[in-house]
Amino acid sequence: MKMYPINDVRNVCILGHGGSGKTSLTESMLYLGGACDRLGKVADGNTVSDHDSEEIKRKISISTSVAPLEWKNTKITILDTPGFLDFSSEVLQATRVADGAIIVVAAKSGVQVGTEFAWKYTTERNIPRIIFVSKMEEENANYNKVLDDLKANFGKTIAPFYFPILEGDKFKGYVNIVKMEGRLFENDKIVDVPVPENMLEIIEPARQMILEAVAETDEELMEKYFNGEEFTPEEIARALRKGVENNEITPVLCGSSFTIASIRKLLDAILDFLPSPDEIAPMVGASGEAIVNAKTEDGVPLSAVVFKTIADPFVGKLSFVRIYSGHVRTDATIYNSTQGVMEKISKLYIMHGKKQEEVNILTAGDIGAIPKLQYTNTGDTLCSKVSPVQLGGIEFPVPQLAKTIRPAKKGDEEKISTALARLREEDKTISIEINNETHETILRGMGDLHIEVIVSKLKEKYKVDVELDDPKIAYREAIRRKVKVEGKHKKQSGGHGQYGHVWIEFEPVESDSMIFEEQVFGGSVPKNFFPAVEKGLRESCLHGVLAGYPVVNLKATLLDGSYHPVDSSEMAFKMAASLAFKAGLAQANPVLLEPVDHVEIFVPDSYMGDVIGDINKRRGRVLGMSPVDGEQQIIAEVPASELAKYATDLRSMTQGRGRFIRQFERYEDAPPHIAEKVIAESKKNKED
DSSP: OOOOOGGGEEEEEEEESTTSSHHHHHHHHHHHTTSSSSOOOTTTTOOSSOOSHHHHHHTSOOSOEEEEEEOSSOEEEEEEOOOSGGGHHHHHHHHHHOSEEEEEEETTTOSOHHHHHHHHHHHHTTOOEEEEEEOTTSTTOOHHHHHHHHHHHHGGGEEEOEEEEEETTEEEEEEETTTTEEEEEETTEEEEEOOOGGGHHHHHHHHHHHHHHHHTTOHHHHHHHHTTOOOOHHHHHHHHHHHHHTTSOEEEEEOBTTBHHHHHHHHHHHHHHSOOGGGSOOEEBTTSSOEEOOOOSTTOOOEEEEEEEEEETTTEEEEEEEEEESEEETTOEEEETTTTEEEEOOOEEEEETTEEEEESEEETTOEEEEEOOSSOOTTOEEEOSSSOOOBOOOOOOOOOEEEEEEESSTTOHHHHHHHHHHHHHHOTTOEEEEETTTTEEEEEESSHHHHHHHHHHHHHTTOOOEEEEOOOOOOEEEESSOEEEEEEEEEOSSSSOEEEEEEEEEEEOSOSSOEEEEOOOTTSSOGGGHHHHHHHHHHHHTSOSSSSOOBOSEEEEEEEEEOOTTTOOHHHHHHHHHHHHHHHHHHSOEEEEEEEEEEEEEEOGGGHHHHHHHHHHTTOEEEEEEEETTEEEEEEEEEGGGOTTHHHHHHHHTTTOOEEEEEEEEEEEOOHHHHHHHHHHHHHHHHO
8 A cells, every 4th residue: 555645644433333334334445445355244254354253253343453445545544443332442442543433323223322432432532523324225224213313312513414315215325415416326336316306395404404504613604604695515515524523513424335336425525524634633742741743744753652452372462553743664663651661663564454564664644553562552652762752542441340260171370371461462451360368360351242252262362261250259257246265275195295275355346457465464374475376366367267258357365374384385375376266256246247349330310210229139328429421420339249240230221321330348247148148158168
């Protein structure tokens, strides 16, 4: 692919709900632009975008795919993103580096949760967008209903530029409202026709709305509009482009990925309405210390962001970059300002799905890939050492669905660890941690599908089978009354015996760890045995008397005892303390404590009742509610044992619109029926 000047470049991400037709649309655009020689299909597993084995197997997009095409002497780089919420991190990566967006909405389904998130992401980053109503060829496609949905959800910026021409229920063409021209599809060609008279009544209000939007972009145009003067085609085109770039106008187009002629006009619209890299606002450094203008001239310092990483076990590490200013050549040495290290560039690629085209240079506006960067991660800034800058990275959502993960075969622990580290390089919404208390490896992901894909990749790519389970709950034990008990360890078996004797008082206090004191008078227990008593008690606290969980909120005071001048030893007093511990806790009204989490849930108003009712069913307490950025924030405290599958349940309850964060708050007495169940399970596990 030849090099293009920056004003002839477009970087466009394709967003929308899963199944809305994003990948099919991308395939049609690539085919029209000559970037592929055949029109692949998702069902056949032969599209440019969905090239990963998991995508082909599942027939869905899992990761963002990058593929450029050439259209009317302009390079359009397409970033085709997944629509399923489990892979939202891939969408965030694409919107970080795109200058424009196509939001795809299926004509039959209308606005769905993925559409809402696409709108949210583009609004947050102020990305100009076009809405493309896809699958117009399908039965029960309803363009007017989709328009009503769009306006209801996203407001007055929605501007239908096209209206479909139907023959019965068949999509045969469209009317360009801006130009008031009819178009019919004949095979792969577009034929000009008059605007059907029966459509004029529907079209006129939409056209007037567009003309009003045009007038609002400029004072002179506003004056012409009020004077009843016609706008020239040039004035309309210029004003609409300005309105789209400022997100004051969102054009709505329609078509079908299987009606290639309709995709031609979408490609034209990308050129007409979406900005080139030099037309977007300057990129401001992360700490505000520098402003980066998109320029390619010699002498302009390099600045680039790594927005995606692929860590293939055979090919190696591949870092996807967007160049914001300057250029980078092969064999150059550049500075990673995020990590504070230099990196050597051996090769540069332009990506076409999974295919790599080697190039010698990437310039401002380009999206490419660099192999085998040693220290660089997703979100890092690459720049000139002489003119360092840090551009903003990517803020990824916190994964909330937790599973324990272990090898299906003994001896594969290291293989799992290495493989998960590689996957973590690719996907920042994968979290791995070792629970030191339960000795489990905890894998966290965005949802069931995300976890399922991770497990499948471990097997297919890294040849390691794993087993999953729900994480164990870290219960605690405590006492509720003060007791004084005796512990005596006496053993005689010839030669030196063992003798340790203590009286210890146990009482409940507020403390995460045991408090130890001694109040021994008269040397009944020599001072040199105090540490052994304390050690015996602390070791005993690791396993309580009810279900073997650690004991907290405990104070132990050594009051009295006795010793033998020959047979007493540190080990004997340690054993005596342990015996006292078991006897004392059994008499001190022991209770099981369960962890309670502080939970903040964010949902639209319409789901408030269902979510609050569900919290109550989970033995939770709602502490407060408040509006936050158009959503309702519900603050609650919920037992951790009730939240094991909450990520999945909340998504189901809110059709994917709800999200939550949680953190440990404190321990509370577990209800009797919960305690009985946990204690019974503990006894059964010991027997097994």
